[in-house]
Amino acid sequence: MSRKYKIAVAGTGYVGLVAGVCFAEIGHRVTCVDIDEDKVNMMKHGLSPIYEAGLEELMRKNYAAGRIDYTTDYKSAYKDADAIFIGVGTPMLPDGSVDLSYIETVTRQIAESVEKDCLVVVKSTVPVGTNDKVEQLLKDFIINDVRVEVSSNPEFLAQGSAVHDTLHAARIIIGTESKWAEDLLMKIYKPFNLPIVSVSRRSAEMIKYASNDFLALKISYMNDIANLCELVGANVQDVARGMSFDERIGSKFLNAGIGYGGSCFPKDTMALVHLARKHGYELRTVKAAIDVNKDQKTILYKKACRRLIKFNGLKVAVLGLTYKPGTDDLRESPSLDNVPLLLEQGAYIYAYDPVGTENFKNKYPEGKIGNGSVTYVKCPADALKGADVCFIFTEWEEIKAVKPAEYKKLMITPLVYDGRNIYDIEEMQRAGVEYYSIGRPGVSLDRYNHITLAETAATE
Ligand code: UDX
Numbered sequence: 001m002s003r004k005y006k007i008a009v010a011g012t013g014y015v016g017l018v019a020g021v022c023f024a025e026i027g028h029r030v031t032c033v034d035i036d037e038d039k040v041n042m043m044k045h046g047l048s049p050i051y052e053a054g055l056e057e058l059m060r061k062n063y064a065a066g067r068i069d070y071t072t073d074y075k076s077a078y079k080d081a082d083a084i085f086i087g088v089g090t091p092m093l094p095d096g097s098v099d100l101s102y103i104e105t106v107t108r109q110i111a112e113s114v115e116k117d118c119l120v121v122v123k124s125t126v127p128v129g130t131n132d133k134v135e136q137l138l139k140d141f142i143i144n145d146v147r148v149e150v151s152s153n154p155e156f157l158a159q160g161s162a163v164h165d166t167l168h169a170a171r172i173i174i175g176t177e178s179k180w181a182e183d184l185l186m187k188i189y190k191p192f193n194l195p196i197v198s199v200s201r202r203s204a205e206m207i208k209y210a211s212n213d214f215l216a217l218k219i220s221y222m223n224d225i226a227n228l229c230e231l232v233g234a235n236v237q238d239v240a241r242g243m244s245f246d247e248r249i250g251s252k253f254l255n256a257g258i259g260y261g262g263s264c265f266p267k268d269t270m271a272l273v274h275l276a277r278k279h280g281y282e283l284r285t286v287k288a289a290i291d292v293n294k295d296q297k298t299i300l301y302k303k304a305c306r307r308l309i310k311f312n313g314l315k316v317a318v319l320g321l322t323y324k325p326g327t328d329d330l331r332e333s334p335s336l337d338n339v340p341l342l343l344e345q346g347a348y349i350y351a352y353d354p355v356g357t358e359n360f361k362n363k364y365p366e367g368k369i370g371n372g373s374v375t376y377v378k379c380p381a382d383a384l385k386g387a388d389v390c391f392i393f394t395e396w397e398e399i400k401a402v403k404p405a406e407y408k409k410l411m412i413t414p415l416v417y418d419g420r421n422i423y424d425i426e427e428m429q430r431a432g433v434e435y436y437s438i439g440r441p442g443v444s445l446d447r448y449n450h451i452t453l454a455e456t457a458a459t460e
Pocket of ligand 1: 155156157158159160212215219252253254255256257258259260261262263264265323324
């Protein structure tokens with residue numbers, strides 16, 4: 001029987017809440033701390049403040065079993081905890097650096113609360129060296145004569161599969177500076193029965209950025225290749241399939257599309273470039289990934305502009321608003337780059353998303369906006385009815401379920417720009433849809449019209 005520990009978790013966003021719930025699920029006694037009283041009450045009723053499959057079920061189960069509780073009273077949660085995990089937000093500042101103010105506030109609260117020896121574990125994504133700062137802050141502000149150490153334990157969960165990713169993580173990274181801290185973290189994680197990689201604190205902090213930025217780079221690389229595929233008449237999906245058999249490359253994260261979004265990749269790529277610059281180094285590969293991604297997000301809009309010239313007065317169906325399926329998160333979503341461009345031109349947008357609509361309404365309320373307007377609809381068919389053009393930004397199952405023939409039947413002009421390569425090109429062609437996607441030959445008369453005769457001759 002492994003020992004059960006008393007754990008406190010600061011912050012109840014994706015990182016904190018999911019970690020807290022999963023620690024409770026494997027038997028530890030957990031108290032989640034948040035400053036927002038309404039959120040705490042909600043969670044006590046088994047309601048999750050974030051949209052995440054399977055999370056509420058585990059919240060209710062573990063709350064009923066007395067293994068998890070929620071509070072705004074940080075003192076009571078921290079004072080006798082064996083370990084305090086920090087999972088508060090680390091948003092991006094305008095210059096690309098990381099805002100550590102939430103981490104600092106929580107650290108001071110911990111320093112003034114702890115009454116017994118404990119381990120402070122930084123789970124939030126923080127620049128290399130932050131754990132040292134947290135340790136110094138604790139030393140400066142600690143009140144009681146107790147031993148408090150700091151360790152790093154970055155989180156690798158993806159939104160939409162957060163609970164699964166935590167309970168079945170590929171690896172647990174722990175970054176410690178003492179045997180005591182290493183042993184304690186090993187014991188806390190023992191019931192998960194997962195591979196544990198134990199390194200120094202700074203290496204652990206770096207592993208998080210190096211992993212995320214590598215994945216972002218992989219996507220930008222495929223998007224770059226996709227754009228070249230279009231120019232030379234290759235199909236990026238076939239190219240990816242061919243590449244994927246090489247185990248050194250792997251088969252995941254090779255999907256070209258309309259660019260990566262979310263709360264991690266955009267922030268973590270900027271942060272690493274910023275960190276490198278602070279140390280006098282230019283991180284050229286990651287910088288390139290950022291540049292490619294920026295252009296990729298509006299690539300379909302630019303293609304459509306070349307085809308339609310103007311959107312003024314056109315009915316535009318927008319399918320998918322979130323940055324990926326399985327989440328209501330809009331952060332850095334391609335829809336946020338494209339909708340304002342369409343509105344600026346006077347488009348009448350009919351937007352569909354299975355869960356992201358409410359969040360989108362906060363940014364773009366229903367009705368007239370500038371020269372255009374936004375109307376939110378309850379199913380893809382309502383967006384497509386009478387539309388002149390359709391953009392697909394998210395590969396939700398509800399959107400993938402729309403049959404090629406429906407575009408032809410419902411739209412005035414069956415003209416579709418697909419940022420997620422959902423459809424088979426030939427099927428769309430057979431259905432009579434003019435279909436453009438990413439890195440694949442488009443179904444149109446001007447298939448290779450951007451290659452001039454001179455260029456063709458030069459390559460032959
Ligand atoms: C990511 C990492 O996967 C996770 O390990 C880390 O902790 C946080 O960042 P997340 O942002 O939830 O998780 O989503 P993910 O599924 O990784 O997708 C990120 C973005 O990349 C999405 O916009 C997605 O559409 C895009 N993507 C992903 C591609 O464009 N192509 C791919 O092949 C894979």
